[in-house]
Amino acid sequence: MWRIWQLNCFAGRAFTALELRKKLHGKRYPLHIIDSVIADVKCKGLLNDDFYAESFSRSRWLTANWGPRRIKQALAQKGVSETVANKATKQVFEEDDPDMSNQDMLHGMSKSSMDRLFVQASKQWLRGQDASPEKRKARIIRWLQYRGFSWGVTGFILKKLQSQFPP
Structure with missing residues (x-):
């Protein structure tokens, strides 16, 4: 049975x-x-918190644009240790590229992860074109913070959006 x-x-x-x-x-x-x-x-290898954490992190990043902080909170609720959660999010957001130097990292994220986030944030930014610049700024800050991105990432993306899409 x-x-x-x-x-x-x-x-x-x-x-x-x-x-x-x-x-x-x-x-x-x-x-x-x-x-x-x-x-x-x-x-038997059917239960592995390390594998689960990495898979969960990658899934939430690719499908829901969750950031490291939000993913770590969700993993903690599922009983994954802080060490395992940190390792998993590092694998996902830094993408363990052997050719990547520390200079290619921005606020703990690889250039490709940051570029992907910028594309998603751009879609949000362009949705609110009829709103005032202050409302657009507040909206994108809430969008990024709710998803668990640091203030460093949020500020970087916001500055890039404002320069790429001036009012």
Whole structure:
């Protein structure tokens, strides 16, 4: 019976160790069984918080334009350690390019990540063309901050938008 549940559980989506622990606890399994199951699936490679964190980070960055801070908060809620979350967001936003030097980094983001963010921010900026410059500025700041980007990234993108699309 456990094998069937195991296959069904992991067929839908990946889990962190904490999420699986909560799921099993909710089904009223004894704690020693829960610990045994988690150890078993980790041993088989079916449960890996490092892989989960990197996959989750990349997904949220590419589909929802979430920034590092928001991704780290979501990972913390899922029980991923701060160290693992930092490593995952670093992999996604710095894109571990061996040819990239520290000079190619802007506020903790690779040039390609910053360029991608600028394209998305440009779409938001151009949507509010009928609004005053102050409202457009406030709107883009809220948009970037809500998504979890630092003030350094927000300021850089804002200056670039204002120079690229003058009023």
